Amino acid sequence: MSTRTRVPALGAEGWFTPDAEEPTLLGQRCTTCGTYAFPQAAFGCPNPACAGTDMETVPLSRRGKVWSYTDARYQPPPPYVVPTDEHVPFAIAAVELADEGLVVMGQLVPGVSVDDLSVGQEVELVVDVLFSDDDTDHLIWKWQPVTSATTGGAS
Amino acid sequence: MAANEVAVLGVGMHPWGKWGRNFVEYGVAAARDALRDAGIPWSDVQFVSGADTMRNGYPGYVSGATFAQALGWNGARVASSYAACASGVTAIEAARTRILAGLCDVALVVGADTTPKGFLAPNAGDRPNDPDWLRFRLVGATNPTYFALAARRRMDLHGATSQDFAKVKVKNATNGLANPNARFQKAVTVDDVLASPMVADPLHLLEICATSDGGAALVLCSLEYAKRHAATAGSVVRVAAVSTVTPTYPNTIIDLPDMATDSSAVVAAPEHRFKASIAHAAYEEAGIGPEDLSLAEVYDLSTALELDWYEDIGLCKVGEAERLLNDGDTQIGGRIPVNPSGGLACFGEAVPAQAIAQVCEVTWQLRGQAAGRQVEGATSGITANQGLFGHGSSVLLTR
Numbered sequence: 001m002s003t004r005t006r007v008p009a010l011g012a013e014g015w016f017t018p019d020a021e022e023p024t025l026l027g028q029r030c031t032t033c034g035t036y037a038f039p040q041a042a043f044g045c046p047n048p049a050c051a052g053t054d055m056e057t058v059p060l061s062r063r064g065k066v067w068s069y070t071d072a073r074y075q076p077p078p079p080y081v082v083p084t085d086e087h088v089p090f091a092i093a094a095v096e097l098a099d100e101g102l103v104v105m106g107q108l109v110p111g112v113s114v115d116d117l118s119v120g121q122e123v124e125l126v127v128d129v130l131f132s133d134d135d136t137d138h139l140i141w142k143w144q145p146v147t148s149a150t151t152g153g154a155s
Numbered sequence: 156m157a158a159n160e161v162a163v164l165g166v167g168m169h170p171w172g173k174w175g176r177n178f179v180e181y182g183v184a185a186a187r188d189a190l191r192d193a194g195i196p197w198s199d200v201q202f203v204s205g206a207d208t209m210r211n212g213y214p215g216y217v218s219g220a221t222f223a224q225a226l227g228w229n230g231a232r233v234a235s236s237y238a239a240c241a242s243g244v245t246a247i248e249a250a251r252t253r254i255l256a257g258l259c260d261v262a263l264v265v266g267a268d269t270t271p272k273g274f275l276a277p278n279a280g281d282r283p284n285d286p287d288w289l290r291f292r293l294v295g296a297t298n299p300t301y302f303a304l305a306a307r308r309r310m311d312l313h314g315a316t317s318q319d320f321a322k323v324k325v326k327n328a329t330n331g332l333a334n335p336n337a338r339f340q341k342a343v344t345v346d347d348v349l350a351s352p353m354v355a356d357p358l359h360l361l362e363i364c365a366t367s368d369g370g371a372a373l374v375l376c377s378l379e380y381a382k383r384h385a386a387t388a389g390s391v392v393r394v395a396a397v398s399t400v401t402p403t404y405p406n407t408i409i410d411l412p413d414m415a416t417d418s419s420a421v422v423a424a425p426e427h428r429f430k431a432s433i434a435h436a437a438y439e440e441a442g443i444g445p446e447d448l449s450l451a452e453v454y455d456l457s458t459a460l461e462l463d464w465y466e467d468i469g470l471c472k473v474g475e476a477e478r479l480l481n482d483g484d485t486q487i488g489g490r491i492p493v494n495p496s497g498g499l500a501c502f503g504e505a506v507p508a509q510a511i512a513q514v515c516e517v518t519w520q521l522r523g524q525a526a527g528r529q530v531e532g533a534t535s536g537i538t539a540n541q542g543l544f545g546h547g548s549s550v551l552l553t554r
Contacts, residue, residue: 011283012293035405036418047422048404067409068311070303070355072295077276079292092294094304094409101420103409105294105304114356119311130293140293 009130009138015039016127016141017059023127024059025141027100031056036100060102062125063146064095067103069117081138083131089113093143095123109144122146159440161254162381163392163552164261165193165374166515171338171367171502175269178208178216181370182267183225185508189263193374195384198229200374201259204250205235206242206266206507211278212287212412212543213237215268218246218507222265232259240454240542241399242266243371243510244550248397250375260380266507267370287412287543294414299363299457301411303355306459310357313474315462317357319481321348323458324361324500326486331497333527336512338367339501348458362458367503371511373518392521394514395535396440396551402429411543429547434468434539437549445469448491449533450520452513454540455498465493468539468549487528495520495528506542513538514550521554 008018015038017023027038030045032052037045038060044053075087091108108117109128123143130140167188169181182205190197205218214237223233232253236245243266250262276297282288290296309315325345331337343361351360376384381391405417407424427435438444445468453464462476470491471479479485485493496502496516499509517536519525534554541547 009293010281011289030421033421035421038415038418046404046417049422068304068308070300070307070357072297072300072355073353076291076295076297078279079277079281079288080295081292090295092296092300092304099420101405101407101418103407103416105290105296105409105414107294119308 003135005136006139007136009140012140018127018139022062023125023141024062025104025125026057027060027102028055029058030054036060036102038100038102038104061097061099063122064097064104066117066119066121066123067094067096068119069093069114071114081131083129091117093117093123095143107140107142109142112145116145159255160378160393160395161251161375162378162385163373163394163514163518164195164376164381164385165189165191166518167192167372168336168512168515169267169370170336171369171505173338174368176368178267178269178370179221179225181269181368181508182218182222182265182372185267185370185372186222186226186263186265189372189374193384195261195374197226200229200231200261200263202232202250202253202262204246204262204264205233206246206511207235207237208268209239209242209506211276212239213278218265238399238542238546238548239544240504240506241510241540241546241548242507244397244540244548245399247373247375247394247511247514247550248399251394251397254375254377261374261376264373264375264511265370266511268505268507269368270366270505286414290412290414296414297355298411299355299358301409302363302457302460303358304409305463306357306457309459309462313477315459315477317349318345319462319477320357320362320458321345322480323455323461324348326480327455327494327498327500330487330495330528331501334497334501337497337501338503358457358459364456364499365503367505369502369505369508369512371508371515373511373514390522390554392518392552392554394550395443395553396437398433398436398440398549400432400436400547401545403432406545430463430467430541433541433547434537434549437537437551438469441551443535443551443553448535448537450492450495450517450530450536452494452496452498452516452536452538455494455500456504458500461493461498464539468537487530492530495525495530510538510540510548513540514552517552521552
């Protein structure tokens, strides 16, 4: 198992820390006006009142509150890659990161259904396998409800 | 009469359905229908404004020149527009501004499409710089994912229920029964809606709009030209305002095809969030308000989104849409009927035709020609629409 290669999924390279013990999304902060961007703003500050072009990469809050949520009962079309032989419905949440003023979508970890979710609930970022092929695991960020067992972690 | 008004001289449609035939066929049929309605020959049209077909979120076939050639080259100037679901109104706006600038008197606006079955999905091949590709690959987020996030948010914030959402479909299905251009002409009950398969919790299959074939067209002209040509001069329907605004930073409501919102950490969210700003700009331009409206045609991509629109176009305060619905205010015969055409619930979405079709319906309503679904005494109506990539549109029509 240790020979498997772990890489961020195509398109998400540099969007999160794939191997950190406490993983985070990697956003950007404008060094001029201080606003944030995720995914990274490739063409300068997105604030129209700011002419800044220098954006520094910053880790975003690991925890946030569920802004809204849903699930995918049907298999999404390509380029979604079904990670298992048959489609297993998965939950999706849009999560509000208070410090950054951002709402970021992501899948919930497997096993979490909409019945386990509520608006305002605290969730935490984890890195998980989006899908695997041959000897490579393609990684992505997912959200995981913060339970009493995990509340001791960093916030 | 305001100086910035143009007239709707003719409207036309090819019925909505699912046949998979060439989109040009639908567009040409709608165009000929609109020209017949306007009572002018094709050879008199000076500008052809097409709304491009949608292929996997992006522009597909060139529309303006395609329709011009299919109708027989007449030397008219031409333009083609793409603005996702708002493409039709972008084409209307191109025609309107050309007329208002005095560069032409009469223009033909056409949108038509033929659409694939199932989820709208991005083009094949790896395109990691494309947000529309990324949301499918990285999150598995389909269009209904976004509709469902908005629906769940509405339930949490305003106490909406699945029954409320289902009642929107019941209302629109009832309206569509009398619309010969609607694809779905079948009454449904709340139980039917809730018994249909769950697609993206809390939205069921019957609450999410289908993709359809269809075509719609308008003949727009200057008010002077309308006076000379309209058989019923004086009751000509006029375009009082057109809005195609983009969002104002920070756009804090997550929307297709993005995976994250703008940041509100430094700049506070604007007073009017994006969907509300679309209609607001139209009201400002026309100098009339929601209290003046007789009806509205809004983009019910889902049942729950229709309720959001009630608030976004100012029919009620935020959080009161369910009450408006349940009081019967938005049904035909109510205070402010919404989607008397049957809406997307009965049409499904033929992307480049849809925003034009909304204008066709309001025009028929203002002329008193919406047999079986007529809003009595209608004098003004608004359309509202939103699509991918920060596009949205609203048209205000009066008579």
